[in-house]
Amino acid sequence: GCNFKWIWRAKIPLKIQFFLWQLFQDSVLTRDVMNRRGWLGRPVCSFCDEREIS
Template identity: 40%
Template sequence: WATDIGPIGDMAGIEEYMNIWHRIGAVQLREEIVDSISWSWERSGEFSARSAYAARFAGRQVSPTAAFTWRSKTPLRCRFFAWLAIMNRCWTSDRLARRGLPHQDACPFCDQHDETIGHLLVECVLAREVWSRIFTA
C-alpha cells in the first residue's frame, strides 16, 4: 500500500506518513476474530447516504445569508445568481485575472474601478442609480 501513496510534498506530510507507517506496523491481527466493517458517521455503524453527505461537508462554513437566499420567493435563477454573488463565484474580471484568463481592465459601465461583484452590484455609479430608481419607484 505504501507505493500507492504518491509524492508527499512537505515535512508535515512525511511526518504523518511515518506516523501511520509505525502504527500500522504495530497492528497484530488475530485469526480468531472475524473482520467487520463499521461506518463511524452513524451510531448503528450502518452506511447511509445522509451520513455520507454530512461527512463530506463536515466543518464547512455556511454563509449566514444562505437560508434567506434559498428560501426567498424570487425565481430560481435570481436565487442562484444571489448565491453566486454572495459566495463571490461570479465570473467578473477580478476572478478571470486571478486565473490568467482574458479580462477587461475596468468596469464596463463606469470605466473607473476594477470589475468585482461588489462593485457591479453596489459600488458602481450605474448600480447606485439602478438601486435608487428601484427603491424610489
C-alpha cells in the same frame, strides 16, 4: 461560513436565487473577481477603451 438560507427562502425566481448564491460565493466571473484570482487581462474598458482603475 455564511448561512444562505435567506436566499433559498426568498420569494424570488430560482435563477435569481442561484445567481445571488453564486455572487456571494465569488464565483461570478466579474473583472474584479478575476483580478483577485491573478488574471491580468486587458487593462482598458471593453466599451469606451479607457484605462480602468483597479
